[in-house]
Amino acid sequence: MESSQDLASRSNLQRANRTESNVKRDGMVSTCVMPVFAFRSRTSLGKVVYLKFCTCDSIPCPQLLSDIELAQIISSPEPEKYRVPIHVGDRRSFTDKSGRNGDLYCITFSRTFYEKRLTTSELYHQFFVCLAVQEVENKHNITVDRSKLRQLRNVAELGEESVWITENRPYVKEISSSTSVKLSPTLGLRLPSPYYEIKRISDNDGGRLLALFRLNGVTDIEEIQLMSSQRRLRLVVPKHYHVDVMLPLQFDATSTEAVFNPKDSTLKAEFRLIQK
Secondary structure, eight states: OOOHHHHHHHHHHHHHHHHHHHHEETTEEEEEOEEEEEEEEEBTTSOEEEEEEEEESSSOOOOOOOHHHHHHHHTSSOGGGSEEEEEEOOOEEEEOTTOOEEEEEEEEEEHHHIIIIITTOHHHHHHHHHHHHHHHHHHHTOOBOGGGOEEOSOGGGGOOOEEEEETTSOOOEEEEOOTTOOOOGGGTTTOOOOEEEEEEEOOTTSOEEEEEEEOTTOOOGGGOEEEEETTEEEEEETTTEEEEEEOSSOEEEEEEEEEEETTTTEEEEEEEEOOO
């Protein structure tokens, strides 16, 4: 009969084997990634494409420049000197909740880079998205219609992601900025901010966050893009408005309830607060 120590040792070994099987397979290694935002667009041939951006700790963070320094590099004679490590995954078929079929591409990059730059700088956010789209195009020989790029409200709709990499070769490529990179106005840069109000509402369920936006001149709900992720709230109405705010409160981005009233051009959005 096995002693309690023998049973504990065998149990630990079994757990270790299960963990190892989760991270290694046929010369491949899996790395944990966190989905942070996603876009939908179409190719030049009309095919729907989904671009899912994920972060992980195993990809190195590029040099963290200020917005002014980044803008100077983009407009300099040598923009390629600023390099960003990135991994573009293989093409996968995907069907969304509406039954729309398309191709899904996962773009993985540094978690530190995302937290310290992309969540705080609109310039960095657009810069990186433009570079990533170019890299997807180069790797998969497609052309993405930038005028139809729309950020999805809930990145979780694209499912969970596991990135498998080959052990004996690098899987991260450093992409560099170039003179062909152009920041797209459709992503929101330089658009005016609408009048808005964000306030906390107390209730028996831990509280809610209420956001009200006055979108004068907007009558079509299809124009409105509302994105959220725990502390960040971002609204884009192409050719009209853009607002991007970081909040001191955490909220559940999956609980979004938004209603647009075309009569007074008001968007009302509510989120459940996350209690610490």
